[in-house]
Amino acid sequence: MARKTGSHSEITGPRIREAAVRLFARHGYAAVSMRQIAAAVGVQAGALYLYTPDKQTLLFDLMRAHMEDLLRAWQAEPMRRAPLHRLEDFCRFHIRYHLDRTDGTFISYMELRNLEPKNFEMIGALRRDYEAALETILRDGVAEGRFTLPDTKLSTMALIAMLTGVNTWFRESGRLSRERVEQIYWDMVRRSVGA
Amino acid sequence: MARKTGSHSEITGPRIREAAVRLFARHGYAAVSMRQIAAAVGVQAGALYLYTPDKQTLLFDLMRAHMEDLLRAWQAEPMRRAPLHRLEDFCRFHIRYHLDRTDGTFISYMELRNLEPKNFEMIGALRRDYEAALETILRDGVAEGRFTLPDTKLSTMALIAMLTGVNTWFRESGRLSRERVEQIYWDMVRRSVGA
DNA sequence: GTCTATAGAAAGATAGAC
DNA sequence: GTCTATCTTTCTATAGAC
Numbered sequence: 001m002a003r004k005t006g007s008h009s010e011i012t013g014p015r016i017r018e019a020a021v022r023l024f025a026r027h028g029y030a031a032v033s034m035r036q037i038a039a040a041v042g043v044q045a046g047a048l049y050l051y052t053p054d055k056q057t058l059l060f061d062l063m064r065a066h067m068e069d070l071l072r073a074w075q076a077e078p079m080r081r082a083p084l085h086r087l088e089d090f091c092r093f094h095i096r097y098h099l100d101r102t103d104g105t106f107i108s109y110m111e112l113r114n115l116e117p118k119n120f121e122m123i124g125a126l127r128r129d130y131e132a133a134l135e136t137i138l139r140d141g142v143a144e145g146r147f148t149l150p151d152t153k154l155s156t157m158a159l160i161a162m163l164t165g166v167n168t169w170f171r172e173s174g175r176l177s178r179e180r181v182e183q184i185y186w187d188m189v190r191r192s193v194g195a
Numbered sequence: 196m197a198r199k200t201g202s203h204s205e206i207t208g209p210r211i212r213e214a215a216v217r218l219f220a221r222h223g224y225a226a227v228s229m230r231q232i233a234a235a236v237g238v239q240a241g242a243l244y245l246y247t248p249d250k251q252t253l254l255f256d257l258m259r260a261h262m263e264d265l266l267r268a269w270q271a272e273p274m275r276r277a278p279l280h281r282l283e284d285f286c287r288f289h290i291r292y293h294l295d296r297t298d299g300t301f302i303s304y305m306e307l308r309n310l311e312p313k314n315f316e317m318i319g320a321l322r323r324d325y326e327a328a329l330e331t332i333l334r335d336g337v338a339e340g341r342f343t344l345p346d347t348k349l350s351t352m353a354l355i356a357m358l359t360g361v362n363t364w365f366r367e368s369g370r371l372s373r374e375r376v377e378q379i380y381w382d383m384v385r386r387s388v389g390a
Numbered sequence: 391g392t393c394t395a396t397a398g399a400a401a402g403a404t405a406g407a408c
Numbered sequence: 409g410t411c412t413a414t415c416t417t418t419c420t421a422t423a424g425a426c
Contacts, residue, residue, distance in 0.1 A: 008391075012392095026308065027225075027308060028223060028224075028225050028308060029223075029225075030222075030223050030224075030226035031309060033419060034419080034420065034421085035419080035420095043391090043393090045420085045421085046393070049420095050392080054421075055421095114222075114226060150379055151371065151379055154371065154376065155379075155383065157361075157364045158360060158361075158380060158383055159357070160360075161356050161357050161359070161360025161363065162353050162354070164356070165352060165356025165357070168352065168356065176349065184345055184350075188353055188387040188388075189387070191387050192384070192387035193383075203409075204409065228401060228402080229402065230400085230402095238409090238410065238411085239410065240402085241404075241410075241411070241413095242409070242410050244403070244404080245409065245410080249403075250403095
Protein backbone atom coordinates (compact mmCIF):
# COMPACT_ATOMS: atom_id res chain seq x y z
CA MET A 1 0.00 0.00 0.00
CA ALA A 2 2.75 2.42 -0.91
CA ARG A 3 1.60 5.96 -1.17
CA LYS A 4 3.12 9.09 -2.63
CA THR A 5 4.68 11.54 -0.23
CA GLY A 6 2.21 14.16 0.97
CA SER A 7 -0.82 12.05 0.12
CA HIS A 8 -3.31 12.09 2.97
CA SER A 9 -6.69 11.98 1.35
CA GLU A 10 -8.32 9.84 4.05
CA ILE A 11 -7.45 12.22 6.87
CA THR A 12 -7.37 15.61 5.20
CA GLY A 13 -11.05 15.53 4.19
CA PRO A 14 -12.37 15.02 7.72
CA ARG A 15 -9.89 17.51 9.12
CA ILE A 16 -11.08 20.16 6.68
CA ARG A 17 -14.68 19.60 7.75
CA GLU A 18 -13.78 19.73 11.43
CA ALA A 19 -11.80 22.93 11.01
CA ALA A 20 -14.55 24.53 8.91
CA VAL A 21 -17.24 23.67 11.45
CA ARG A 22 -15.21 25.13 14.28
CA LEU A 23 -14.23 28.31 12.41
CA PHE A 24 -17.68 28.93 10.88
CA ALA A 25 -19.26 28.53 14.32
CA ARG A 26 -16.75 30.84 15.94
CA HIS A 27 -16.56 33.64 13.39
CA GLY A 28 -19.33 33.07 10.87
CA TYR A 29 -19.22 31.69 7.34
CA ALA A 30 -18.72 35.02 5.60
CA ALA A 31 -16.01 36.10 8.01
CA VAL A 32 -13.89 32.98 7.54
CA SER A 33 -11.60 32.71 4.53
CA MET A 34 -10.52 29.56 2.78
CA ARG A 35 -6.97 30.49 3.76
CA GLN A 36 -7.92 30.39 7.44
CA ILE A 37 -9.44 26.94 7.08
CA ALA A 38 -6.38 25.72 5.18
CA ALA A 39 -4.06 27.12 7.83
CA ALA A 40 -6.03 25.36 10.58
CA VAL A 41 -5.62 22.08 8.73
CA GLY A 42 -2.01 22.69 7.81
CA VAL A 43 -2.31 22.80 4.03
CA GLN A 44 -2.31 25.55 1.44
CA ALA A 45 -5.58 27.15 0.35
CA GLY A 46 -5.51 25.58 -3.09
CA ALA A 47 -5.49 22.07 -1.61
CA LEU A 48 -9.00 22.60 -0.18
CA TYR A 49 -10.43 22.54 -3.67
CA LEU A 50 -9.56 18.87 -3.97
CA TYR A 51 -12.24 18.24 -1.33
CA THR A 52 -14.94 20.78 -2.15
CA PRO A 53 -15.80 22.52 -5.41
CA ASP A 54 -16.28 25.82 -3.57
CA LYS A 55 -16.88 27.45 -0.22
CA GLN A 56 -20.68 27.45 -0.53
CA THR A 57 -20.77 23.70 -1.12
CA LEU A 58 -18.56 23.18 1.91
CA LEU A 59 -21.06 25.05 4.09
CA PHE A 60 -24.00 23.23 2.60
CA ASP A 61 -22.41 19.81 3.08
CA LEU A 62 -21.67 20.60 6.72
CA MET A 63 -25.23 21.73 7.38
CA ARG A 64 -26.77 18.79 5.57
CA ALA A 65 -24.56 16.34 7.47
CA HIS A 66 -25.58 17.95 10.75
CA MET A 67 -29.30 17.71 10.01
CA GLU A 68 -29.12 14.19 8.59
CA ASP A 69 -27.12 12.96 11.57
CA LEU A 70 -29.67 14.55 13.89
CA LEU A 71 -32.60 12.87 12.15
CA ARG A 72 -30.83 9.51 12.05
CA ALA A 73 -29.91 9.73 15.71
CA TRP A 74 -33.50 10.48 16.73
CA GLN A 75 -34.85 7.66 14.58
CA ALA A 76 -32.36 5.30 16.19
CA GLU A 77 -33.69 6.06 19.68
CA PRO A 78 -35.98 3.42 21.16
CA MET A 79 -39.56 4.60 20.80
CA ARG A 80 -41.86 4.31 23.76
CA ARG A 81 -45.62 4.36 23.30
CA ALA A 82 -47.14 6.94 25.63
CA PRO A 83 -46.95 10.53 24.36
CA LEU A 84 -45.68 11.72 27.73
CA HIS A 85 -42.80 9.27 27.59
CA ARG A 86 -42.04 10.10 24.00
CA LEU A 87 -42.03 13.81 24.82
CA GLU A 88 -39.61 13.22 27.68
CA ASP A 89 -37.36 11.17 25.41
CA PHE A 90 -37.42 13.88 22.78
CA CYS A 91 -36.50 16.61 25.26
CA ARG A 92 -33.65 14.69 26.77
CA PHE A 93 -32.41 13.54 23.38
CA HIS A 94 -32.55 17.06 21.95
CA ILE A 95 -30.61 18.60 24.83
CA ARG A 96 -28.00 15.85 24.91
CA TYR A 97 -27.49 15.79 21.17
CA HIS A 98 -27.19 19.54 20.81
CA LEU A 99 -24.85 19.94 23.76
CA ASP A 100 -22.59 17.36 22.10
CA ARG A 101 -22.54 19.33 18.84
CA THR A 102 -22.48 22.97 19.82
CA ASP A 103 -20.59 24.11 16.73
CA GLY A 104 -22.71 22.21 14.24
CA THR A 105 -25.89 23.39 15.94
CA PHE A 106 -24.74 26.98 15.90
CA ILE A 107 -24.01 26.84 12.19
CA SER A 108 -27.30 25.16 11.35
CA TYR A 109 -29.21 28.00 12.99
CA MET A 110 -27.02 30.95 12.10
CA GLU A 111 -25.86 30.33 8.59
CA LEU A 112 -29.17 29.63 6.87
CA ARG A 113 -29.08 33.08 5.35
CA ASN A 114 -25.74 32.37 3.72
CA LEU A 115 -27.11 29.43 1.76
CA GLU A 116 -28.02 29.82 -1.87
CA PRO A 117 -31.77 29.42 -2.47
CA LYS A 118 -31.66 25.80 -3.60
CA ASN A 119 -29.46 24.78 -0.68
CA PHE A 120 -31.59 26.80 1.72
CA GLU A 121 -34.66 24.91 0.63
CA MET A 122 -33.00 21.51 1.15
CA ILE A 123 -31.83 22.34 4.67
CA GLY A 124 -35.25 23.82 5.44
CA ALA A 125 -36.90 20.56 4.43
CA LEU A 126 -34.65 18.56 6.77
CA ARG A 127 -35.41 20.95 9.59
CA ARG A 128 -39.13 20.60 8.99
CA ASP A 129 -38.75 16.83 9.16
CA TYR A 130 -37.24 17.16 12.60
CA GLU A 131 -39.90 19.58 13.78
CA ALA A 132 -42.53 17.17 12.49
CA ALA A 133 -41.18 14.49 14.82
CA LEU A 134 -41.97 16.68 17.82
CA GLU A 135 -45.27 17.88 16.47
CA THR A 136 -46.46 14.32 15.95
CA ILE A 137 -45.81 13.62 19.63
CA LEU A 138 -47.74 16.72 20.64
CA ARG A 139 -50.67 15.91 18.36
CA ASP A 140 -50.87 12.35 19.65
CA GLY A 141 -50.80 13.63 23.20
CA VAL A 142 -53.61 16.07 22.50
CA ALA A 143 -55.61 13.36 20.72
CA GLU A 144 -55.27 11.07 23.73
CA GLY A 145 -56.27 13.88 26.07
CA ARG A 146 -52.88 13.92 27.80
CA PHE A 147 -51.74 17.38 26.67
CA THR A 148 -53.65 20.65 26.54
CA LEU A 149 -52.38 22.68 23.58
CA PRO A 150 -54.50 24.90 21.35
CA ASP A 151 -51.93 24.92 18.53
CA THR A 152 -49.40 22.11 18.24
CA LYS A 153 -47.46 23.85 15.47
CA LEU A 154 -46.82 26.92 17.60
CA SER A 155 -45.95 24.75 20.59
CA THR A 156 -43.50 22.77 18.48
CA MET A 157 -41.63 25.92 17.54
CA ALA A 158 -41.78 27.23 21.12
CA LEU A 159 -40.39 24.05 22.65
CA ILE A 160 -37.61 23.57 20.12
CA ALA A 161 -36.51 27.18 20.61
CA MET A 162 -36.53 26.74 24.37
CA LEU A 163 -34.55 23.50 24.30
CA THR A 164 -32.02 24.61 21.70
CA GLY A 165 -31.40 27.74 23.76
CA VAL A 166 -29.48 25.59 26.22
CA ASN A 167 -26.51 25.90 23.87
CA THR A 168 -26.30 29.65 24.41
CA TRP A 169 -25.54 29.47 28.13
CA PHE A 170 -24.60 25.96 29.24
CA ARG A 171 -20.96 25.43 30.14
CA GLU A 172 -19.55 22.04 31.10
CA SER A 173 -17.64 23.65 33.94
CA GLY A 174 -20.67 25.52 35.23
CA ARG A 175 -22.91 25.26 38.24
CA LEU A 176 -25.35 22.67 36.83
CA SER A 177 -24.67 19.16 35.56
CA ARG A 178 -26.07 17.98 32.26
CA GLU A 179 -28.39 15.57 34.02
CA ARG A 180 -29.72 18.38 36.22
CA VAL A 181 -30.22 20.66 33.21
CA GLU A 182 -32.08 17.93 31.35
CA GLN A 183 -34.31 17.33 34.34
CA ILE A 184 -35.21 20.99 34.87
CA TYR A 185 -35.94 21.58 31.18
CA TRP A 186 -38.06 18.47 31.08
CA ASP A 187 -40.06 19.63 34.12
CA MET A 188 -40.75 22.95 32.40
CA VAL A 189 -41.71 21.28 29.13
CA ARG A 190 -43.99 18.77 30.85
CA ARG A 191 -45.85 21.48 32.67
CA SER A 192 -46.00 23.78 29.65
CA VAL A 193 -47.96 21.20 27.65
CA GLY A 194 -50.44 20.80 30.48
CA ALA A 195 -49.41 17.25 31.38
CA MET B 196 -32.85 77.89 6.31
CA ALA B 197 -30.97 77.75 3.05
CA ARG B 198 -28.86 74.66 2.66
CA LYS B 199 -26.12 73.65 0.28
CA THR B 200 -27.04 71.35 -2.54
CA GLY B 201 -26.52 67.72 -1.62
CA SER B 202 -26.43 68.38 2.11
CA HIS B 203 -28.78 66.04 3.93
CA SER B 204 -27.15 65.31 7.25
CA GLU B 205 -30.41 65.08 9.20
CA ILE B 206 -31.87 62.40 6.99
CA THR B 207 -28.84 60.52 5.70
CA GLY B 208 -27.72 59.39 9.15
CA PRO B 209 -30.99 57.64 10.02
CA ARG B 210 -31.26 56.21 6.52
CA ILE B 211 -27.81 54.67 6.80
CA ARG B 212 -28.76 53.02 10.08
CA GLU B 213 -32.04 51.72 8.67
CA ALA B 214 -30.35 50.30 5.59
CA ALA B 215 -27.57 48.74 7.66
CA VAL B 216 -30.03 47.09 10.04
CA ARG B 217 -31.99 45.63 7.17
CA LEU B 218 -28.97 44.41 5.23
CA PHE B 219 -27.09 43.03 8.24
CA ALA B 220 -30.22 41.13 9.30
CA ARG B 221 -30.78 39.76 5.83
CA HIS B 222 -27.25 38.78 4.82
CA GLY B 223 -25.09 39.07 7.93
CA TYR B 224 -22.59 41.73 8.96
CA ALA B 225 -19.57 40.12 7.35
CA ALA B 226 -21.39 39.47 4.08
CA VAL B 227 -22.54 43.07 3.62
CA SER B 228 -20.13 45.62 2.15
CA MET B 229 -20.07 49.30 2.85
CA ARG B 230 -20.75 49.78 -0.85
CA GLN B 231 -24.00 47.81 -0.56
CA ILE B 232 -25.16 49.96 2.34
CA ALA B 233 -24.27 53.10 0.45
CA ALA B 234 -26.15 51.90 -2.63
CA ALA B 235 -29.25 51.18 -0.55
CA VAL B 236 -29.14 54.73 0.81
CA GLY B 237 -28.32 56.28 -2.55
CA VAL B 238 -24.90 57.71 -1.76
CA GLN B 239 -21.33 56.70 -2.54
CA ALA B 240 -19.39 54.49 -0.16
CA GLY B 241 -17.08 57.27 0.96
CA ALA B 242 -20.00 59.30 2.27
CA LEU B 243 -20.77 56.69 4.92
CA TYR B 244 -17.61 57.62 6.75
CA LEU B 245 -19.08 60.99 7.61
CA TYR B 246 -21.50 59.12 9.85
CA THR B 247 -19.42 56.30 11.28
CA PRO B 248 -15.67 55.95 11.81
CA ASP B 249 -15.77 52.37 10.53
CA LYS B 250 -17.97 49.36 9.86
CA GLN B 251 -17.43 47.78 13.27
CA THR B 252 -18.60 50.91 15.06
CA LEU B 253 -21.68 51.01 12.86
CA LEU B 254 -22.59 47.48 13.94
CA PHE B 255 -21.88 48.20 17.57
CA ASP B 256 -23.99 51.38 17.57
CA LEU B 257 -26.92 49.51 16.01
CA MET B 258 -26.74 46.75 18.59
CA ARG B 259 -26.35 49.13 21.50
CA ALA B 260 -29.30 51.20 20.32
CA HIS B 261 -31.42 48.07 20.03
CA MET B 262 -30.61 46.88 23.55
CA GLU B 263 -30.95 50.32 25.14
CA ASP B 264 -34.31 50.90 23.44
CA LEU B 265 -35.45 47.49 24.67
CA LEU B 266 -34.46 48.23 28.26
CA ARG B 267 -36.03 51.68 28.17
CA ALA B 268 -39.25 50.35 26.71
CA TRP B 269 -39.55 47.70 29.42
CA GLN B 270 -38.83 50.20 32.16
CA ALA B 271 -41.51 52.48 30.74
CA GLU B 272 -44.15 49.76 31.06
CA PRO B 273 -46.51 50.13 34.04
CA MET B 274 -45.40 47.74 36.75
CA ARG B 275 -48.01 45.63 38.45
CA ARG B 276 -47.30 44.10 41.84
CA ALA B 277 -48.09 40.40 41.72
CA PRO B 278 -45.34 38.23 40.18
CA LEU B 279 -47.89 36.42 38.03
CA HIS B 280 -49.11 39.71 36.57
CA ARG B 281 -45.57 40.95 36.05
CA LEU B 282 -44.62 37.72 34.31
CA GLU B 283 -47.60 38.02 32.00
CA ASP B 284 -46.68 41.63 31.24
CA PHE B 285 -43.10 40.64 30.50
CA CYS B 286 -44.14 37.84 28.13
CA ARG B 287 -46.55 39.98 26.19
CA PHE B 288 -44.15 42.91 26.09
CA HIS B 289 -41.28 40.73 24.92
CA ILE B 290 -43.25 39.17 22.10
CA ARG B 291 -44.76 42.46 20.95
CA TYR B 292 -41.50 44.36 21.09
CA HIS B 293 -39.50 41.73 19.26
CA LEU B 294 -42.11 41.20 16.56
CA ASP B 295 -41.97 44.95 15.93
CA ARG B 296 -38.19 44.86 15.52
CA THR B 297 -37.41 41.64 13.74
CA ASP B 298 -34.27 42.93 12.02
CA GLY B 299 -32.78 44.53 15.11
CA THR B 300 -33.54 41.44 17.17
CA PHE B 301 -31.94 39.18 14.60
CA ILE B 302 -28.76 41.23 14.58
CA SER B 303 -28.56 41.41 18.35
CA TYR B 304 -28.60 37.63 18.58
CA MET B 305 -26.61 36.69 15.49
CA GLU B 306 -23.85 39.25 15.26
CA LEU B 307 -22.42 39.03 18.76
CA ARG B 308 -19.50 37.03 17.41
CA ASN B 309 -18.60 39.82 15.00
CA LEU B 310 -18.12 42.34 17.79
CA GLU B 311 -14.64 43.18 18.98
CA PRO B 312 -14.03 42.07 22.57
CA LYS B 313 -14.67 45.43 24.20
CA ASN B 314 -17.89 45.95 22.25
CA PHE B 315 -18.96 42.36 22.92
CA GLU B 316 -18.63 42.94 26.63
CA MET B 317 -20.75 46.09 26.54
CA ILE B 318 -23.58 44.46 24.62
CA GLY B 319 -23.35 41.43 26.90
CA ALA B 320 -23.81 43.67 29.93
CA LEU B 321 -26.96 45.21 28.44
CA ARG B 322 -28.33 41.77 27.65
CA ARG B 323 -27.68 40.62 31.20
CA ASP B 324 -29.58 43.67 32.46
CA TYR B 325 -32.59 42.61 30.45
CA GLU B 326 -32.35 38.99 31.60
CA ALA B 327 -32.12 40.22 35.18
CA ALA B 328 -35.51 41.91 34.78
CA LEU B 329 -37.12 38.55 34.09
CA GLU B 330 -35.12 36.69 36.69
CA THR B 331 -36.21 39.15 39.37
CA ILE B 332 -39.83 38.39 38.54
CA LEU B 333 -39.18 34.65 38.76
CA ARG B 334 -37.32 34.96 42.06
CA ASP B 335 -40.07 37.08 43.57
CA GLY B 336 -42.65 34.57 42.42
CA VAL B 337 -40.72 31.70 43.98
CA ALA B 338 -40.21 33.65 47.19
CA GLU B 339 -43.95 34.29 47.44
CA GLY B 340 -44.70 30.65 46.76
CA ARG B 341 -46.46 31.39 43.46
CA PHE B 342 -43.96 29.71 41.13
CA THR B 343 -42.22 26.35 41.42
CA LEU B 344 -38.76 26.64 39.86
CA PRO B 345 -35.62 24.92 41.10
CA ASP B 346 -33.30 27.30 39.25
CA THR B 347 -34.50 30.76 38.27
CA LYS B 348 -31.38 31.49 36.20
CA LEU B 349 -31.92 28.47 33.98
CA SER B 350 -35.62 29.25 33.69
CA THR B 351 -34.83 32.82 32.70
CA MET B 352 -32.70 31.63 29.80
CA ALA B 353 -35.25 28.99 28.82
CA LEU B 354 -38.17 31.43 28.74
CA ILE B 355 -36.33 34.16 26.86
CA ALA B 356 -35.21 31.64 24.25
CA MET B 357 -38.75 30.35 23.88
CA LEU B 358 -40.30 33.79 23.55
CA THR B 359 -37.66 35.20 21.20
CA GLY B 360 -38.12 32.17 18.99
CA VAL B 361 -41.42 33.64 17.84
CA ASN B 362 -39.38 35.76 15.44
CA THR B 363 -38.19 32.71 13.53
CA TRP B 364 -41.61 31.57 12.39
CA PHE B 365 -44.27 34.25 12.89
CA ARG B 366 -45.57 35.92 9.75
CA GLU B 367 -48.04 38.79 9.81
CA SER B 368 -49.96 37.17 7.00
CA GLY B 369 -50.07 33.78 8.71
CA ARG B 370 -52.71 31.68 10.36
CA LEU B 371 -52.46 33.19 13.85
CA SER B 372 -52.97 36.78 14.97
CA ARG B 373 -50.45 38.48 17.20
CA GLU B 374 -52.94 38.54 20.05
CA ARG B 375 -53.54 34.81 19.69
CA VAL B 376 -49.80 34.09 19.58
CA GLU B 377 -49.26 36.20 22.70
CA GLN B 378 -52.02 34.34 24.49
CA ILE B 379 -50.77 30.86 23.63
CA TYR B 380 -47.17 31.66 24.56
CA TRP B 381 -48.35 33.17 27.83
CA ASP B 382 -50.37 30.05 28.64
CA MET B 383 -47.30 27.88 28.08
CA VAL B 384 -45.07 30.17 30.14
CA ARG B 385 -47.59 30.33 33.00
CA ARG B 386 -47.85 26.60 33.20
CA SER B 387 -44.09 26.06 32.80
CA VAL B 388 -43.36 28.05 35.96
CA GLY B 389 -45.88 26.00 37.88
CA ALA B 390 -48.37 28.82 38.41
C1' DG C 391 -2.22 15.16 -3.12
C1' DT C 392 -0.04 19.26 -2.23
C1' DC C 393 2.63 23.13 -3.39
C1' DT C 394 3.74 27.94 -5.31
C1' DA C 395 2.14 31.55 -7.88
C1' DT C 396 -1.23 34.33 -9.58
C1' DA C 397 -5.44 35.94 -12.01
C1' DG C 398 -9.33 38.72 -11.22
C1' DA C 399 -12.66 40.67 -8.27
C1' DA C 400 -14.00 43.05 -4.29
C1' DA C 401 -13.31 44.68 0.20
C1' DG C 402 -12.44 48.85 3.92
C1' DA C 403 -10.95 53.16 4.16
C1' DT C 404 -8.86 57.82 2.66
C1' DA C 405 -7.70 62.19 -0.25
C1' DG C 406 -8.99 65.96 -2.60
C1' DA C 407 -12.25 68.33 -5.85
C1' DC C 408 -16.64 70.63 -5.80
C1' DG D 409 -22.06 66.79 2.56
C1' DT D 410 -21.10 64.22 -1.29
C1' DC D 411 -18.51 62.55 -5.22
C1' DT D 412 -14.72 60.50 -7.91
C1' DA D 413 -10.66 58.22 -7.76
C1' DT D 414 -7.56 55.39 -5.63
C1' DC D 415 -4.47 52.97 -2.15
C1' DT D 416 -3.87 48.74 0.01
C1' DT D 417 -5.32 44.48 1.45
C1' DT D 418 -7.67 40.37 1.09
C1' DC D 419 -10.64 37.29 -1.00
C1' DT D 420 -12.11 32.92 -4.07
C1' DA D 421 -10.59 30.08 -7.32
C1' DT D 422 -7.40 28.21 -10.87
C1' DA D 423 -2.90 26.71 -13.36
C1' DG D 424 0.96 24.20 -13.54
C1' DA D 425 5.20 22.23 -11.17
C1' DC D 426 6.53 18.30 -8.37
